Amino acid sequence: MGHCIYPGTFDPITYGHLDVLSRAAKLFDHVTLAIAHNPGKGPLFTPEERAELVRPAIAGLSNVEITTFSGLLVDLAVELNASAIIRGLRALSDFEFEFNMALMNRHLNGDIETIFVMPAAAYSYTSSHLVKQVARYDGDISTFVPPNVAEALRARAAT
Secondary structure, three states, X not given: OOEEEEEEOOOOOOHHHHHHHHHHHHHOOEEEEEEXXXXXXXXOOOHHHHHHHHHHHHOOOOOEEEEEEOOOHHHHHHHHOOOEEEEEOXXXXXXXXXXXXXXXXXXXXXXXXXXXXXXXXXXXXXXXXHHHHHXXXXXXXXXXXXXXXXXXXXXHHOO
């Protein structure tokens, strides 16, 4: 298949995100990991820092690139000539939000499809928010994020 976008805040990227990304990379010829500028979520890292944290983790995925964006996702999809948006679903609780988002994106541009991808069961309860909380209290996050991300979280928590 053609080109898809996997959007998110990725603050920070987790093994769950990377699992969904690797699945998308098997389904599509080209995948753009699109890191959102989302100041409303109070991100710990800038979009550029998040992109740098992701780079080592995608080194083996030759058909994946990274970009940052603000604005409407469907506008980015048109700009990049992507035909689909990939969204990860960890649990049933994610579905309602993602379903509504998919319908809004379809309303804004009916040519862009949304495809839901489930990560491995081991990542079904992992979220960036929970990882940041555990890191703040110096908990072990090594099973949730790549080593460079864990290091960056520890360094940021120390400041």
